[in-house]
Amino acid sequence: MIIYALLAVVLVIGFLVGFNHAEFKKAEKAFPPQGKFVTVDGHTLHYISAGTGQPVVFLHGGMLSSRDFAAAVQLAAAQGFHAIAFDRPGYGYSSRSTAGKTTPDSQAVLLHHALKKIGVEQPIILVGHSWSGTMTLSYALQFPSQAAGLIIAGGAMYKEGYPAEHGDILSKIVTTPVLGSILLRTLLKTPLAKRMANTMVKQTFAPESVPAGYTEATYALGFRPRHFRANREDVLAFPGASKKLSGRYKEITVPVVIIVGEQDPFGTIAQAERLKKDIPHSLLKRIPDIGHMIPELHPEVIVESIRSLPDDSLPKMSF
Numbered sequence: 629m630i631i632y633a634l635l636a637v638v639l640v641i642g643f644l645v646g647f648n649h650a651e652f653k654k655a656e657k658a659f660p661p662q663g664k665f666v667t668v669d670g671h672t673l674h675y676i677s678a679g680t681g682q683p684v685v686f687l688h689g690g691m692l693s694s695r696d697f698a699a700a701v702q703l704a705a706a707q708g709f710h711a712i713a714f715d716r717p718g719y720g721y722s723s724r725s726t727a728g729k730t731t732p733d734s735q736a737v738l739l740h741h742a743l744k745k746i747g748v749e750q751p752i753i754l755v756g757h758s759w760s761g762t763m764t765l766s767y768a769l770q771f772p773s774q775a776a777g778l779i780i781a782g783g784a785m786y787k788e789g790y791p792a793e794h795g796d797i798l799s800k801i802v803t804t805p806v807l808g809s810i811l812l813r814t815l816l817k818t819p820l821a822k823r824m825a826n827t828m829v830k831q832t833f834a835p836e837s838v839p840a841g842y843t844e845a846t847y848a849l850g851f852r853p854r855h856f857r858a859n860r861e862d863v864l865a866f867p868g869a870s871k872k873l874s875g876r877y878k879e880i881t882v883p884v885v886i887i888v889g890e891q892d893p894f895g896t897i898a899q900a901e902r903l904k905k906d907i908p909h910s911l912l913k914r915i916p917d918i919g920h921m922i923p924e925l926h927p928e929v930i931v932e933s934i935r936s937l938p939d940d941s942l943p944k945m946s947f
Contacts, residue, residue: 633637634787638821642667642777645724645792645813646813648806648813648814648815648816648817649813650814651817652817652852652853655847655848655849655851655852656848656849657851658844659845659848659849660847661720661721662672662676662695662698663676663677663694664676664677664720664746666742666745666746667745667771668738668741668745669725669737669738669741670675670725671717671722671723671724671738671742672722672723673714673715673717673722673723673738673742674693674694674714674715674721674722675694675712675713675714675715675742675746675874676694676697676698676712676713677699677701677710677711677712677713678701678702678704678705678710678711679704679705679706679708679709679710679711680708680710681708681709681710681843682708682709682710682750682753682776683709683710683711683712683743683748683750683752683753683755684704684709684711684712684752684753684754684755684925684934685711685712685713685714685739685743685748685752685754685755686700686701686711686712686713686714686755686757686930687713687716687739687754687755687756687757687760687763687764688713688715688716688719688757688758688760688923689758689759689760689782690758690759690859690862690863691727691758691828691829691832691846691921692719692720692842692845692846692849692850692852693715693716693719693720693721693722693849694713694714694715694720695720695922696713696757696923696924697713697755697757697923697927697930698713699923699924699927700713700755700923700927700931701713703927703928703930703931704930704931704934707931707935709934710748711755712715712743712746712748714739714742716735716760716858717730717735717738717761718730718854718855718857718858718859718861719855719858719859720849720855724854724855724858725873729865730760730858730862730865731865731869732759732760732763732766732859732865732866732869732870732873733766733770733873734867734891735763736763736766736767736770736771737770737935739763739767740767740770740771740774743773750776751773751774751776752774752775752776753776753777753778753937754767754768754775754778754779755778755779755781755924755934756779756780756783756784757781757782757783757923758779758781758783758784758894758920759862759866760783761780761781761782761783761784761785761786761899761903762783762784762785762869762870764778764779764780764783765778765780765873765877765880766869766873768880768882769873769876769879769880772880772881772882775882775885775935776795776882776883777882777884777885777934777935777937777938778880778882778883778884778885779876779884779885779887779934779937780884780885780887780903781887781888781922781923781929781930781933782887782888782889782892782894782896782920782921782922783886783888783896783900783903784866784870784894784896784899785870785874785877785899785902785903786870786871786874786899786902786903787866787867787868787870787871789895789898789899790866790867790870790895791894791895792864792866792867793867794867795864796860796863796864797923799861799863799864800862800864802856802857803857803860803861803864803933804858808857809844809853812853812856812857813853815903816851816852816853816856817851821847821851822847825847825850825851826841826843826847828846828860829842829843829846831893832920832921833919833920833921833924833925834893834919834920835891835893835919836891836918836919836921836925839924839925840841842924853926854869874906875905877903877906878906878907880907881901881909881929883909883910883911883937883938884892884903884907884909884910884911885910885911885913885933885934885936885937886900886903886904886910886911886912887900887913887915887922887930887933888900888912888913888914888915889914889915889917889918889919889920889922890914890915890916890917890918891917891918891919892918892920893917893919893920894920896920897914898914902916911936913933924929
Protein backbone atom coordinates (compact mmCIF):
# COMPACT_ATOMS: atom_id res chain seq x y z
CA MET A 629 0.00 0.00 0.00
CA ILE A 630 2.86 2.36 0.79
CA ILE A 631 4.28 1.83 -2.69
CA TYR A 632 0.92 2.65 -4.30
CA ALA A 633 0.59 5.76 -2.14
CA LEU A 634 4.06 6.93 -3.13
CA LEU A 635 3.31 6.24 -6.77
CA ALA A 636 0.11 8.29 -6.52
CA VAL A 637 2.04 11.18 -4.99
CA VAL A 638 4.64 11.03 -7.76
CA LEU A 639 1.92 11.01 -10.41
CA VAL A 640 0.14 13.98 -8.86
CA ILE A 641 3.38 15.93 -8.61
CA GLY A 642 4.24 15.04 -12.20
CA PHE A 643 0.85 16.20 -13.40
CA LEU A 644 1.10 19.48 -11.49
CA VAL A 645 4.62 20.12 -12.79
CA GLY A 646 3.47 19.57 -16.37
CA PHE A 647 0.35 21.68 -15.93
CA ASN A 648 2.24 24.54 -14.28
CA HIS A 649 4.97 24.48 -16.92
CA ALA A 650 2.38 24.80 -19.68
CA GLU A 651 0.76 27.69 -17.79
CA PHE A 652 4.12 29.44 -17.39
CA LYS A 653 4.70 29.27 -21.14
CA LYS A 654 1.19 30.52 -21.85
CA ALA A 655 1.73 33.46 -19.48
CA GLU A 656 4.96 34.47 -21.21
CA LYS A 657 3.21 34.46 -24.58
CA ALA A 658 0.57 36.80 -23.15
CA PHE A 659 3.22 39.18 -21.76
CA PRO A 660 6.29 38.89 -24.02
CA PRO A 661 9.50 40.92 -23.51
CA GLN A 662 9.27 44.45 -24.86
CA GLY A 663 12.94 45.43 -24.90
CA LYS A 664 16.46 44.28 -25.63
CA PHE A 665 18.87 41.83 -24.03
CA VAL A 666 22.48 42.10 -22.91
CA THR A 667 24.63 39.22 -21.66
CA VAL A 668 27.19 40.07 -19.00
CA ASP A 669 28.88 38.22 -16.13
CA GLY A 670 26.97 35.05 -16.89
CA HIS A 671 23.59 36.81 -16.82
CA THR A 672 21.23 37.72 -19.62
CA LEU A 673 19.48 40.95 -18.68
CA HIS A 674 16.37 42.36 -20.29
CA TYR A 675 15.96 46.14 -20.49
CA ILE A 676 13.84 48.79 -22.17
CA SER A 677 15.23 52.11 -23.34
CA ALA A 678 14.19 55.24 -25.17
CA GLY A 679 15.60 58.64 -26.00
CA THR A 680 19.07 60.12 -26.14
CA GLY A 681 21.06 62.39 -23.85
CA GLN A 682 21.92 62.15 -20.16
CA PRO A 683 21.40 58.50 -19.13
CA VAL A 684 18.82 57.79 -16.44
CA VAL A 685 18.59 54.21 -15.16
CA PHE A 686 15.41 52.97 -13.47
CA LEU A 687 15.46 50.04 -11.02
CA HIS A 688 12.20 48.41 -9.97
CA GLY A 689 11.34 47.05 -6.55
CA GLY A 690 10.27 43.55 -5.61
CA MET A 691 6.92 43.44 -7.38
CA LEU A 692 7.21 43.07 -11.14
CA SER A 693 9.92 44.29 -13.52
CA SER A 694 11.01 47.15 -15.77
CA ARG A 695 7.32 47.34 -16.76
CA ASP A 696 6.81 49.36 -13.56
CA PHE A 697 8.80 52.20 -15.14
CA ALA A 698 7.44 51.95 -18.69
CA ALA A 699 5.59 55.29 -18.51
CA ALA A 700 8.48 57.02 -16.70
CA VAL A 701 10.88 55.85 -19.42
CA GLN A 702 8.76 57.48 -22.12
CA LEU A 703 8.28 60.69 -20.12
CA ALA A 704 12.00 60.98 -19.40
CA ALA A 705 12.91 60.29 -23.03
CA ALA A 706 10.53 63.06 -24.14
CA GLN A 707 12.39 65.46 -21.85
CA GLY A 708 15.82 64.82 -23.30
CA PHE A 709 17.11 61.84 -21.35
CA HIS A 710 18.37 58.44 -22.43
CA ALA A 711 15.99 56.43 -20.24
CA ILE A 712 16.82 52.80 -19.43
CA ALA A 713 14.90 50.38 -17.19
CA PHE A 714 16.30 46.94 -16.37
CA ASP A 715 14.62 43.78 -15.20
CA ARG A 716 16.72 42.98 -12.16
CA PRO A 717 18.28 39.47 -12.04
CA GLY A 718 15.59 36.79 -11.99
CA TYR A 719 12.72 39.21 -12.57
CA GLY A 720 10.79 39.67 -15.80
CA TYR A 721 12.99 38.26 -18.53
CA SER A 722 16.39 38.57 -16.85
CA SER A 723 18.27 35.49 -15.72
CA ARG A 724 19.70 35.03 -12.24
CA SER A 725 22.88 33.21 -11.33
CA THR A 726 22.66 30.21 -9.03
CA ALA A 727 26.35 30.52 -8.17
CA GLY A 728 26.70 32.55 -4.99
CA LYS A 729 24.35 34.82 -3.08
CA THR A 730 22.70 37.69 -4.93
CA THR A 731 22.64 40.94 -2.94
CA PRO A 732 22.04 44.65 -3.57
CA ASP A 733 25.84 45.01 -3.79
CA SER A 734 26.28 42.26 -6.38
CA GLN A 735 23.33 43.53 -8.42
CA ALA A 736 24.86 47.02 -8.45
CA VAL A 737 28.10 45.56 -9.83
CA LEU A 738 26.19 43.62 -12.48
CA LEU A 739 24.33 46.79 -13.47
CA HIS A 740 27.60 48.68 -13.80
CA HIS A 741 29.02 46.03 -16.13
CA ALA A 742 25.77 45.84 -18.13
CA LEU A 743 25.77 49.60 -18.72
CA LYS A 744 29.33 49.46 -20.01
CA LYS A 745 28.38 46.56 -22.27
CA ILE A 746 25.53 48.51 -23.90
CA GLY A 747 27.74 51.57 -24.37
CA VAL A 748 26.68 53.85 -21.50
CA GLU A 749 29.92 55.50 -20.49
CA GLN A 750 28.98 58.81 -18.90
CA PRO A 751 27.79 59.11 -15.27
CA ILE A 752 24.18 58.11 -14.78
CA ILE A 753 21.22 59.39 -12.82
CA LEU A 754 19.92 56.37 -10.94
CA VAL A 755 16.29 55.94 -9.88
CA GLY A 756 15.56 53.19 -7.35
CA HIS A 757 12.11 52.15 -6.13
CA SER A 758 11.32 50.22 -2.94
CA TRP A 759 13.85 47.34 -2.46
CA SER A 760 16.16 49.01 -4.97
CA GLY A 761 16.66 51.99 -2.66
CA THR A 762 19.56 50.11 -1.08
CA MET A 763 20.85 48.91 -4.45
CA THR A 764 20.84 52.49 -5.75
CA LEU A 765 22.84 53.74 -2.77
CA SER A 766 25.21 50.79 -3.10
CA TYR A 767 25.89 51.76 -6.71
CA ALA A 768 26.81 55.31 -5.65
CA LEU A 769 29.14 53.98 -2.96
CA GLN A 770 30.86 51.45 -5.22
CA PHE A 771 31.06 53.66 -8.32
CA PRO A 772 30.98 57.27 -7.09
CA SER A 773 32.47 58.70 -10.28
CA GLN A 774 29.74 57.03 -12.34
CA ALA A 775 26.77 58.42 -10.39
CA ALA A 776 25.53 61.88 -11.39
CA GLY A 777 22.55 61.86 -9.03
CA LEU A 778 20.12 59.58 -7.20
CA ILE A 779 16.34 59.45 -6.92
CA ILE A 780 14.98 57.18 -4.18
CA ALA A 781 11.22 56.55 -4.50
CA GLY A 782 9.39 54.76 -1.69
CA GLY A 783 12.76 53.30 -0.84
CA ALA A 784 13.87 50.67 1.63
CA MET A 785 17.36 51.53 2.91
CA TYR A 786 17.55 50.18 6.45
CA LYS A 787 17.04 46.83 8.11
CA GLU A 788 15.18 48.46 10.97
CA GLY A 789 11.57 48.95 9.91
CA TYR A 790 11.82 46.72 6.82
CA PRO A 791 8.67 44.52 6.64
CA ALA A 792 10.83 41.34 6.70
CA GLU A 793 13.36 42.73 9.18
CA HIS A 794 13.25 39.53 11.24
CA GLY A 795 12.88 37.08 8.37
CA ASP A 796 9.96 35.79 6.34
CA ILE A 797 8.40 32.33 6.61
CA LEU A 798 7.24 32.14 2.98
CA SER A 799 10.67 33.18 1.71
CA LYS A 800 12.42 30.57 3.85
CA ILE A 801 10.11 27.81 2.62
CA VAL A 802 10.38 28.79 -1.04
CA THR A 803 14.19 28.95 -0.93
CA THR A 804 14.57 25.61 0.88
CA PRO A 805 16.44 23.11 -1.34
CA VAL A 806 14.27 20.46 -3.02
CA LEU A 807 11.05 21.35 -1.14
CA GLY A 808 11.13 24.91 -2.44
CA SER A 809 11.70 23.77 -6.01
CA ILE A 810 8.80 21.33 -5.82
CA LEU A 811 6.44 23.96 -4.45
CA LEU A 812 7.50 26.52 -7.05
CA ARG A 813 6.86 24.10 -9.89
CA THR A 814 3.54 22.76 -8.65
CA LEU A 815 1.62 25.50 -6.85
CA LEU A 816 2.22 28.83 -8.59
CA LYS A 817 -0.57 28.34 -11.13
CA THR A 818 -3.33 27.30 -8.76
CA PRO A 819 -6.38 29.18 -7.43
CA LEU A 820 -4.55 29.69 -4.12
CA ALA A 821 -1.61 31.37 -5.88
CA LYS A 822 -3.96 33.55 -7.90
CA ARG A 823 -5.64 34.76 -4.71
CA MET A 824 -2.19 35.44 -3.26
CA ALA A 825 -1.30 37.54 -6.31
CA ASN A 826 -4.51 39.56 -5.98
CA THR A 827 -3.84 40.21 -2.30
CA MET A 828 -0.19 41.14 -2.82
CA VAL A 829 -1.02 43.60 -5.58
CA LYS A 830 -3.83 45.27 -3.63
CA GLN A 831 -1.61 45.65 -0.57
CA THR A 832 1.24 47.08 -2.62
CA PHE A 833 -0.96 49.71 -4.31
CA ALA A 834 -3.04 50.58 -1.23
CA PRO A 835 -4.70 52.94 -0.62
CA GLU A 836 -4.70 53.74 -4.35
CA SER A 837 -6.38 51.70 -7.07
CA VAL A 838 -4.62 48.98 -9.02
CA PRO A 839 -4.29 49.90 -12.70
CA ALA A 840 -6.04 47.72 -15.25
CA GLY A 841 -4.01 44.68 -16.24
CA TYR A 842 -1.41 44.94 -13.47
CA THR A 843 -2.70 42.04 -11.41
CA GLU A 844 -2.85 39.87 -14.52
CA ALA A 845 0.73 40.74 -15.43
CA THR A 846 1.91 40.06 -11.89
CA TYR A 847 0.23 36.67 -11.80
CA ALA A 848 1.52 35.79 -15.26
CA LEU A 849 5.15 36.88 -14.82
CA GLY A 850 5.71 37.24 -11.10
CA PHE A 851 4.31 33.81 -10.32
CA ARG A 852 6.83 31.89 -12.40
CA PRO A 853 9.39 29.86 -10.40
CA ARG A 854 12.45 31.94 -11.35
CA HIS A 855 10.78 35.29 -10.71
CA PHE A 856 9.02 34.27 -7.49
CA ARG A 857 12.17 32.71 -6.05
CA ALA A 858 14.27 35.77 -6.98
CA ASN A 859 11.86 37.98 -5.09
CA ARG A 860 11.93 35.74 -2.02
CA GLU A 861 15.75 35.56 -2.10
CA ASP A 862 15.89 39.35 -2.28
CA VAL A 863 13.58 39.64 0.73
CA LEU A 864 15.90 37.41 2.76
CA ALA A 865 19.06 39.16 1.55
CA PHE A 866 17.86 42.66 2.30
CA PRO A 867 18.20 42.94 6.12
CA GLY A 868 21.85 41.89 6.23
CA ALA A 869 22.83 43.88 3.16
CA SER A 870 21.16 47.10 4.29
CA LYS A 871 22.58 46.73 7.80
CA LYS A 872 26.06 46.47 6.33
CA LEU A 873 25.64 49.40 3.92
CA SER A 874 23.67 51.87 5.99
CA GLY A 875 26.65 52.96 8.05
CA ARG A 876 28.23 54.30 4.86
CA TYR A 877 25.33 56.30 3.44
CA LYS A 878 26.80 59.48 4.91
CA GLU A 879 29.73 59.08 2.49
CA ILE A 880 27.49 59.78 -0.52
CA THR A 881 28.18 63.23 -1.98
CA VAL A 882 26.19 63.21 -5.24
CA PRO A 883 22.80 64.99 -5.38
CA VAL A 884 20.01 62.88 -3.87
CA VAL A 885 16.23 63.34 -4.04
CA ILE A 886 14.14 61.20 -1.69
CA ILE A 887 10.48 60.76 -2.64
CA VAL A 888 7.92 59.18 -0.36
CA GLY A 889 4.13 58.98 -0.50
CA GLU A 890 2.38 60.13 2.67
CA GLN A 891 -0.06 57.20 2.31
CA ASP A 892 2.66 54.57 1.82
CA PRO A 893 1.76 51.62 4.12
CA PHE A 894 5.25 50.09 4.31
CA GLY A 895 7.06 52.34 6.74
CA THR A 896 8.97 54.18 4.03
CA ILE A 897 8.37 57.61 5.58
CA ALA A 898 10.55 56.64 8.55
CA GLN A 899 13.13 55.19 6.16
CA ALA A 900 13.13 58.39 4.09
CA GLU A 901 13.50 60.62 7.12
CA ARG A 902 16.41 58.56 8.41
CA LEU A 903 18.14 58.73 5.03
CA LYS A 904 17.67 62.49 5.01
CA LYS A 905 19.57 62.66 8.32
CA ASP A 906 22.34 60.43 6.97
CA ILE A 907 22.62 62.49 3.76
CA PRO A 908 21.93 66.07 4.91
CA HIS A 909 22.37 67.59 1.46
CA SER A 910 19.55 65.41 0.07
CA LEU A 911 16.11 66.78 -0.77
CA LEU A 912 13.18 64.98 0.88
CA LYS A 913 9.82 65.26 -0.89
CA ARG A 914 6.75 63.96 0.94
CA ILE A 915 3.96 63.66 -1.61
CA PRO A 916 0.41 63.88 -0.22
CA ASP A 917 -2.38 61.45 -1.14
CA ILE A 918 -0.20 58.80 -2.80
CA GLY A 919 1.04 55.38 -1.69
CA HIS A 920 3.91 53.07 -2.53
CA MET A 921 3.68 52.43 -6.26
CA ILE A 922 4.93 55.83 -7.38
CA PRO A 923 6.60 54.66 -10.62
CA GLU A 924 3.47 52.96 -11.91
CA LEU A 925 0.84 55.48 -10.78
CA HIS A 926 2.78 58.76 -10.69
CA PRO A 927 5.59 58.66 -13.27
CA GLU A 928 5.41 62.45 -13.57
CA VAL A 929 6.56 62.72 -9.93
CA ILE A 930 9.60 60.63 -10.80
CA VAL A 931 10.53 62.75 -13.81
CA GLU A 932 9.89 66.02 -11.98
CA SER A 933 12.26 64.83 -9.27
CA ILE A 934 14.91 64.02 -11.85
CA ARG A 935 14.58 67.54 -13.18
CA SER A 936 14.95 68.94 -9.65
CA LEU A 937 18.56 67.73 -9.58
CA PRO A 938 21.27 70.41 -10.07
CA ASP A 939 21.22 71.92 -13.55
CA ASP A 940 24.73 70.81 -14.42
CA SER A 941 23.66 67.14 -14.31
CA LEU A 942 20.66 67.59 -16.60
CA PRO A 943 20.17 68.02 -20.34
CA LYS A 944 19.25 71.49 -21.55
CA MET A 945 15.64 71.84 -22.65
CA SER A 946 14.59 73.74 -25.75
CA PHE A 947 11.21 75.52 -25.81
